[in-house]
Amino acid sequence: MKDVISIGLDFGSDSVRAIAVECKSGYEIASEVINYPRWKKNLYCNSVKNIFRHHPLDYIESMEQAIIAVVQKLGEKSQQIVSIGVDSTASTPAPIDQDGNVLALRPEFADNPNAMFVLWKDHSSIKEAEKINQHCQQEEYARYLDTCGGIYSSEWFWAKIMHIFKEDEKVKQAAASWVELCDWVPSLLSGTNAPQNIKRGRCAAGHKSLWSEKWDGLPPYEFFQDLDSNLVKHLPYPLFTDTYTADIPVGKITPEWAKRLGLSKDVIISGGAFDCHMGAIGAGAKPYSLVEVIGTSTCVILVADKDRIEDNIVQGICGQVDGSVIPDYIGLEAGQSAFGDVYAWYQRLLSWPLEQLKKELPDNQEVIKQVENNLLNSLTEHWYKNIDLDHLPITLDWFNGRRTPNANQRLKGTLTGITLGTDTATLFGSLIVSTACGARAIMECFTNQNVPVNSIIAIGGISKKSPIIMQTCADVMNRSIEICESEQCCALGAAIVAAVAAGIYTSIPEAQKTMASPISTIFTPDPNRSKQYQTIYEQYVQWSEVSEPQYNQSAL
Ligand SMILES: Nc1ncnc2c1ncn2[C@@H]1O[C@H](COP(=O)(O)OP(=O)(O)O)[C@@H](O)[C@H]1O
Numbered sequence: 203m204k205d206v207i208s209i210g211l212d213f214g215s216d217s218v219r220a221i222a223v224e225c226k227s228g229y230e231i232a233s234e235v236i237n238y239p240r241w242k243k244n245l246y247c248n249s250v251k252n253i254f255r256h257h258p259l260d261y262i263e264s265m266e267q268a269i270i271a272v273v274q275k276l277g278e279k280s281q282q283i284v285s286i287g288v289d290s291t292a293s294t295p296a297p298i299d300q301d302g303n304v305l306a307l308r309p310e311f312a313d314n315p316n317a318m319f320v321l322w323k324d325h326s327s328i329k330e331a332e333k334i335n336q337h338c339q340q341e342e343y344a345r346y347l348d349t350c351g352g353i354y355s356s357e358w359f360w361a362k363i364m365h366i367f368k369e370d371e372k373v374k375q376a377a378a379s380w381v382e383l384c385d386w387v388p389s390l391l392s393g394t395n396a397p398q399n400i401k402r403g404r405c406a407a408g409h410k411s412l413w414s415e416k417w418d419g420l421p422p423y424e425f426f427q428d429l430d431s432n433l434v435k436h437l438p439y440p441l442f443t444d445t446y447t448a449d450i451p452v453g454k455i456t457p458e459w460a461k462r463l464g465l466s467k468d469v470i471i472s473g474g475a476f477d478c479h480m481g482a483i484g485a486g487a488k489p490y491s492l493v494e495v496i497g498t499s500t501c502v503i504l505v506a507d508k509d510r511i512e513d514n515i516v517q518g519i520c521g522q523v524d525g526s527v528i529p530d531y532i533g534l535e536a537g538q539s540a541f542g543d544v545y546a547w548y549q550r551l552l553s554w555p556l557e558q559l560k561k562e563l564p565d566n567q568e569v570i571k572q573v574e575n576n577l578l579n580s581l582t583e584h585w586y587k588n589i590d591l592d593h594l595p596i597t598l599d600w601f602n603g604r605r606t607p608n609a610n611q612r613l614k615g616t617l618t619g620i621t622l623g624t625d626t627a628t629l630f631g632s633l634i635v636s637t638a639c640g641a642r643a644i645m646e647c648f649t650n651q652n653v654p655v656n657s658i659i660a661i662g663g664i665s666k667k668s669p670i671i672m673q674t675c676a677d678v679m680n681r682s683i684e685i686c687e688s689e690q691c692c693a694l695g696a697a698i699v700a701a702v703a704a705g706i707y708t709s710i711p712e713a714q715k716t717m718a719s720p721i722s723t724i725f726t727p728d729p730n731r732s733k734q735y736q737t738i739y740e741q742y743v744q745w746s747e748v749s750e751p752q753y754n755q756s757a758l
């Protein structure tokens with residue numbers, strides 16, 4: 203095999219990561235992480251209203267900086283780069299014009315959040331998602347939810363388009379199409395971003411856009427016409443027809459991008475997919491490994507054989523799609539809408555007096571900042587050192603709604619069992635346990651529906667940052683959890699797929715054998731703790747059942 207390198211790009215919620223991987227060994231030679239500058243300033247967001255938008259320039263500028271930095275770190279070796287693979291958060295779609303420009307790139311829309319990418323965690327389209335679910339109650343349309351777990355979520359493509367079109371006449375008039383971020387980046391780099399040229403990825407189309415081979419593509423014209431006529435009046439029908447697995451190249455890099463990034467003009471751009479799907483590839487997932495990407499939220503992927511799963515409609519997950527992870531296997535997706543974000547909320551809450559102190563004691567800014575930054579680790583350690591599961595409040599982890607099991611973004615976090623004796627660290631411990639219970643509920647959603655979970659692999663920021671949280675997950679789930687060595691498994695997966703697209707390997711499983719991350723640590727459950735957590739989990743389930751009806755529509 204030639205000495206070649208592929209690049210994996212991972213567009214996360216806060217930053218983009220680029221890594222360069224040696225194809226013959228899987229060795230990660232160089233990497234760079236760049237934060238999105240506008241997002242960092244909190245622009246175009248309103249968390250109270252659940253609005254979270256990303257400006258396309260945040261993606262473009264950060265990607266450019268990240269790749270250039272990696273190319274510089276590689277020096278002469280950068281000429282060995284043969285391909286680039288892309289993954290991103292999802293569903294994160296944006297409106298584009300006839301030339302494939304996201305509308306916010308045009309001067310008249312430059313500061314209009316509705317003309318930007320609608321980030322996965324933007325839940326402003328709850329009503330539209332409910333409308334889709336109601337629409338699919340009709341017998342002739344019910345099957346279209348079969349491949350997305352039986353419930354359409356406000357985190358997804360069509361609900362977001364319906365919402366923006368309702369909100370913004372100008373965007374509605376100007377949009378020639380809509381595209382998922384993971385499909386747009388490869389199309390941009392390969393100059394195939396005009397709507398009719400975009401190669402839509404199987405992953406995004408199948409999990410979020412109701413596309414399936416079972417009904418020859420998207421649902422019929424009448425489905426959209428009856429749902430919301432804007433979708434066929436202002437957008438072409440069908441929006442797209444064919445879809446492609448990520449190992450199929452979308453094209454070569456354009457000469458302009460090659461020059462801008464310092465790359466060869468022969469670099470192949472592979473198809474895009476969601477972060478967690480690429481993460482499962484990077485983690486070396488085999489059929490029936492449950493791969494948990496644990497960060498701001500969790501995204502959970504399980505790959506299954508077609509024979510075993512095709513006619514088994516798994517309810518309450520985020521879809522089952524042929525080829526969304528590995529061609530010819532079914533990729534099943536699930537997840538929690540908040541995991542690390544729950545801890546981040548507590549950190550923000552506790553930081554309020556510290557923020558006041560910073561103003562009052564400007565000379566002590568640095569020390570106070572250090573305390574803030576170390577808050578999560580010190581709370582975790584303090585809780586664990588003094589752990590008392592008999593007096594643990596039960597918390598429901600639905601701070602950003604519930605993605606799985608059974609998507610319901612109207613739900614909210616619930617704290618129960620607080621007493622005058624509940625201290626700061628114990629309350630934080632209850633947040634940790636609640637997120638672990640949410641992860642267990644997802645695992646049981648699979649196993650209760652005859653989808654075996656043979657092993658659990660964790661990747662993502664928290665899997666590396668917090669051994670205590672990972673041990674707690676193992677104890678609550680009563681399963682061993684393997685942690686990957688790679689710090690950037692999603693980007694690694696994108697690099698693996700890019701190596702296949704460039705013809706370096708014949709298939710993703712073949713490439714995984716050499717390039718996927720090894721396991722570095724295994725957390726095994728403590729039998730005594732697991733027993734205690736069994737009782738706590740049962741209480742979590744009881745509180746879930748009691749609490750869910752309180753968040754019905756009229757209560758909001
Ligand atoms: N020491 C820690 N313990 C627990 N959670 C942490 C810690 N440090 C960061 N986090 C949480 O991790 C999340 C970020 O995860 P990460 O995987 O790095 O990013 P992303 O989800 O954007 O890919 C944030 O929600 C943050 O609150």
Ligand SMILES: O=C(CO)[C@@H](O)[C@@H](O)COP(=O)(O)O
Binds near residue numbers: 537
């Ligand atoms: O929902 C998906 C994929 O479908 C993820 O992109 C989403 O959870 C975002 O992941 P992060 O928590 O930012 O890593």
